[in-house]
Amino acid sequence: MTRIKEKGGVFLKVIQYGKRRGEALKSWVFPTVGQKAFVFFQLYLSTLGGSRSWIAGFLISMAVILASHGCCHHGFEQPDRGRLADDLSFSGSISNLKYPKFESLANDFLERRPSRFVSEGRQLDSNKLGINGRSVKSIGTNGRATRMVSTKELMKSKSDSDVRRHSVNGSKVVVNGASIIKNNSTSALVKTQRMPTREDNLFDEELKVLPSDESFSWAKDNYSSWQRTIDLWSFVLSFRVQVLFDNAKWAYPDGFTEEKQKARRKRTASWLREQVLQLGPCFIKLGQLSSTRSDLFPREFVDELAKLQDKVPAFSPEKARAFIERELGSPVDILFREFEDRPIAAASLGQVHRAVLHNGEKVVVKIQRPGLKKLFDIDLRNLKLVAEYFQRSETFGGPSRDWIGIYDECSKILYEEIDYIHEGKNADRFRRDFRNIKWVRVPLVIWDYTSTKVLTLEYAPGIKINNLEKIDARGYNRSQIASRAIESYLIQILKTGFFHADPHPGNLAIDRDGSLIYYDFGMMGDIKSFTRERLLELFYAVYEKDSNKVIRCLIDLEALQPTGDLSPVRRSVQYFLDNLLSQTPDQQQTLSAIGEDLFAIATDQPFRFPSTFTFVLRAFSTLEGIGYTLDPEFSFAKVAAPYAQELLDIRQSRRSGVEVVEEIRRQANDARNTTMSMPYRIQRIEEFVKQLEAGDLKLRVRVLESERAARKASILHMATIYTVLSGSLLNIGVTLSSQGNQFIANGTYIGAGVFLALLIRSMQRVKNLEKFEKMI
C-alpha cells in the first residue's frame, strides 16, 4: 500500500482568517532564493505527503460541512445503487484462469459479476491439452473445473510442430478455452497483423493522433546520466531565476502592476510546462499532481500544468512492440490476435494500446515508457540532494521537518507506481472492495500478459467523467454520476480504507450502463484500522467543536507534534471550529474552499507537513469540481450526510451500554477530584499573589514583535554594509581594470558579486519577515 506519512513540522501562528484564501494565492512570493529554486520539488514532496493528514483534513472538512449544514438529521436519499442489466463489457475466457503465480486471480474469479461474465471458456479435455506435461486448472463459468493452458507456456512452444501437437484432429487448436481455426500448415497462432479497418472496427472509439516523444532527449536511448543531471539542475536554476524576476518589483522597468506580473507568470508557467515535458516522466507526474494545487501555486501555473493531463507525448509503435517482446518474452504478433499500433492514451509513465487476444477478448495493454527506471534513479538521486539541502536549511524548516523522510516516502511511492504487478494487485484488491457495489467497475487484470512493465487489462471503454457533451448525448443522469463519484470515494475512505489517490477526470469514466469505471491503480492509499479509529474520533471531536480532543487526536495520528507550548495551536483550532461550524447553510463553503482555509490556518504551526492538507482534499475537491460541472445543484454534504449520520449512529449505539456507565463514572470521579482539591488550589493562588506583592515572583515577558523588529533592523544594517562593500569593490575593480590590472580587477569583481548576493539574500529575509508579520 501506499502509506504516505506526514513529515516535517511548521511553527504555529493564527493568521488573519478573513484574508486567508485570496492571500494564499496572491502572496506566492517565495521567501528565499533557495525556496524559489526548489519550489518544484517542494510541490512534489508536499503533493505526495502523508495520508494521515490527507484523511484528517478530509474528515475535518466533512465534519465542518456537516455541522454547518446541520445535515446529520436530514433524511437524504441514498443514490440509486442499482445497476442496469445490460452490460456491454468485453470479457473472455483467458482472464478466467487461475495461475499459481498470481493467487489473487482466484479471488477475481469468485467475485466476478455474472452480468459481465461472457463465457467463452470451454471445458477442455485434459489429455489433449497438457503442454510439456503442465496445464493449469481453473473453474469454468459453469462452475465445473476446466483445464486451462497458460499462454506463456503456449508461447514457449510456438513453433509449428508445437502448435501442431496441440491441434485436435489437425484442424482446431484450443487455447485457454478459445478456439483458433487452423487454416493451413503454418502456425495457427502466428497470424499476419491486420489492423481493423473502419468497416471492420473492433473498437467503437476513434483514435486521436498523439504527439510523438521523438524530439525529447529523455526518450533517447543514448541519454547519459551526466547529461540528465546537468539538464535537471539547469532547469532548477533557470526556474529559480525566472520566479525571482517575476516577483521582484525592480524587474519591471516600466513600473510594476499586478496585471504585468500575471502576464509574466503566464509566460513562465508555459515555459515551465515545456520544461516539465522536456524533463520527462518523473517531472510530468509531478506536474500532473501539482495541477490541482492552487493553494500553493498561482492560477497561471496550475492552469498550465493541468494541460499535462492529456498532452503527453507517445513513444513509437516499434518501441512499444520491442518492449512488449522483451517483457513478455514473445513477439506482439504471437501474443495477440490484433494489436493497435496507435495508442489510445499516452500518460506520464506509460501508454495504452488496444489489442485482441487469441480468444477474441478485447484488452488494453499498458506499456511502461522504456528506460523509465533509469530516469527515475537519476532524478530521485538528484532530488535526494535537494531534500538534504532542505534538511540543512533553516529557510525550509531545517531540522524541524523530516525532509529526508519525505523524500524516502516519495521515492517509494514513485517506484511503486512503475511496478505494474503492484498496480495489478491494487486493481484486484479495489475490485474486491467494490464487489457488492454494482455501479463501480474495475477492469480485470489479465495476469498472464502482465509483467512489472507491461499491464494487460480487460478493455473497459467509457465516457470520461468530464465529457459533458457525450454524457448528455447518451442521456445519462448527470446528478447520479456526480453522487456516485463522491459516494464511491466515501466508501473508500470511510469503509474499505483502501483508496484511489489520483482520481483525476482521466481516471474516471462512465460505462454504457451508467456505472463508474476506475482506471489506474498505481497510486493507492491504505488507512490502517488504528488510524481509522483515530480519524473517527477526530471526526466526532470536530463535530463536537472540542479543540482539546481535536488536538489529542491529531497527536495520536502523528499529524501534530506534541512539542512545546500547544496553546497557540489550540487557539487556532478553536478559531477554525468556531468560525466554520457557525456558518449557516447558505454560507456553506465548498471542500476546496475549506481546504484553502485549513492551509491558511495551518501555516506556521507544528503540524507535520501541513501542506499535504491540499493533497488531503485534492481527491475530494477534484471530485467535487467534477460534481459541480456535472450538476450545478450538486452538494457534497448531501451525498456525505448518510455516511456521517451512520458514523454518528454507530457511536450512539456504542455509547448506549457500557460506555455510558463508564462516562458517568468518569464524570463522578472528575467532580470528586475537583471538589477535594479546591481548598488546596485556592491556597496556591493566595501564595502566588503574596509572592507577587513581595516582589519574589518575577514575570519575564517576551515581546515577539520587538524581537522581530530588532532582527529586521540588524538584517538591514548588514544589508547596508554589503551595499557599501559591493559598491566599493566594484569601483576599485573598474579603476584597476582601466589601469590594466585585469587580474586583480577580476578578483574585486568576484568580491563585489559575493556581497551583492549577500545583499539580495538579506533583502529576501526582510521580505520574509514582512510577509510573516502581515500574516499574523
Ligand SMILES: Nc1ncnc2c1ncn2[C@@H]1O[C@H](COP(=O)(O)OP(=O)(O)OP(=O)(O)O)[C@@H](O)[C@H]1O
Ligand atoms: N481497461 C481499460 N479500458 C479502456 N481504456 C483504458 C483502460 N485502462 C486505461 N484506459 C485508458 O487509458 C488511459 C490511461 O490509463 P492509466 O491512467 O491507467 O495510465 P497511466 O499511465 O497510469 O496514467 P496516469 O498515471 O497519468 O494517470 C485512461 O485514461 C483510459 O482512457
